[in-house]
Amino acid sequence: MRLKDKVIIVTGSTTGIGKAIAKAVLAEGAKVVVHGLEEDLGIQAIEEFGSERTVLLVEDLNNDGTPQRLVDLAVKTWGKLDALVNNAAWIVSSDINSTDKEFLRKVLDINSIAPFLLIKSALSYLERSKGVVLNIGSVNAWSGEPNLLAYSVSKGALMTLTRNLGDVLPRTHGVRVNQINPGWVLTEREMIRKKQHGLSENWYEEIPAMYAPSGRILWPSEIAAAAVYWLxxxxxxxxxQVVDLEQHPLMGRNAPKDASTIHGK
Structure with a gap:
C-alpha cells in the first residue's frame, strides 16, 4: 500500500473530488480526517468508508479556528499528521458586474485564505513527518471564464501560494507543496449546477468534442488517482509543481463564443 498508516486531512471530502480522494487514499492504507459542511453527507461518507480509519469534522472552513480544529482532530485521533489536501472550495458564478468587494473577499477567504491557514496550522506536524501539502485548484486559475471571475481569481491566488511555498517549505521545513488543477469533472454538484443553467437531465452524455475530445468529461476517481501519486x-x-488535468491543451485554444454556457469547474 502506497499510503499505509499515513494520516491525511482532506477538506471538502463528503462529496465530489474530495470524497473520491478520501476513498482512494483509504484504499492505499491511509487514515483520513473527513471534512464537509453538511452533517448528513458527512455521516453517509463515514458509513461508506467505515469508521476504523476515518474521523469526521463538519464545519465551515471560513469559521475562526476551523483550520486548527482540523489539525488538532487528526493529531488527537492518531498522534501525527502526514499530509494535507486542500480541496474544499466555493464554486460560484460571478462576473465583473456581480462581483463586489464583500463577495470577492468571501470567495478568497474560502478558496485561498483558508488553505493558507490550514497549511500554517499543520506545518509543525508536517515538518515532523516530512509531509506533503496537495492543493486542489482549477484550470480556471490560468484566466478563467467570464462567468467565474471571483472563483478564477481565488484559484489563481492558490496557484501562486503553491508555487511560493513549494519553493520555500522544502528548504525550511522539509515539507513539499504541489497542486492539481482539474479540468471539467463530472461531480454530483456539477451535474446539478449544469441542470440549473438550463441544460438537459443527461447533458453529460452529449458533450461537444470541443470540450471532451474523448467523448466524456473527467471522473472524480481520475483526479483522485493522480492525487495519490503526489501524496x-x-x-x-x-x-x-502545478499539474493541469484536462483532456485538451489550455493555452492558445480557440473556444466558441458560447463556451461559458457549457464548460465549468
Whole structure:
C-alpha cells in the first residue's frame, strides 16, 4: 500500500473530488480526517468508508479556528499528521458586474485564505513527518471564464501560494507543496449546477468534442488517482509543481463564443 498508516486531512471530502480522494487514499492504507459542511453527507461518507480509519469534522472552513480544529482532530485521533489536501472550495458564478468587494473577499477567504491557514496550522506536524501539502485548484486559475471571475481569481491566488511555498517549505521545513488543477469533472454538484443553467437531465452524455475530445468529461476517481501519486513517497522530492488535468491543451485554444454556457469547474 502506497499510503499505509499515513494520516491525511482532506477538506471538502463528503462529496465530489474530495470524497473520491478520501476513498482512494483509504484504499492505499491511509487514515483520513473527513471534512464537509453538511452533517448528513458527512455521516453517509463515514458509513461508506467505515469508521476504523476515518474521523469526521463538519464545519465551515471560513469559521475562526476551523483550520486548527482540523489539525488538532487528526493529531488527537492518531498522534501525527502526514499530509494535507486542500480541496474544499466555493464554486460560484460571478462576473465583473456581480462581483463586489464583500463577495470577492468571501470567495478568497474560502478558496485561498483558508488553505493558507490550514497549511500554517499543520506545518509543525508536517515538518515532523516530512509531509506533503496537495492543493486542489482549477484550470480556471490560468484566466478563467467570464462567468467565474471571483472563483478564477481565488484559484489563481492558490496557484501562486503553491508555487511560493513549494519553493520555500522544502528548504525550511522539509515539507513539499504541489497542486492539481482539474479540468471539467463530472461531480454530483456539477451535474446539478449544469441542470440549473438550463441544460438537459443527461447533458453529460452529449458533450461537444470541443470540450471532451474523448467523448466524456473527467471522473472524480481520475483526479483522485493522480492525487495519490503526489501524496505518496514515490513523488520523491518534487515540490512547487502545478499539474493541469484536462483532456485538451489550455493555452492558445480557440473556444466558441458560447463556451461559458457549457464548460465549468
Amino acid at each position: 505518496a513517497d514515490e513523488s520523491g522530492p518534487i515540490s512547487g
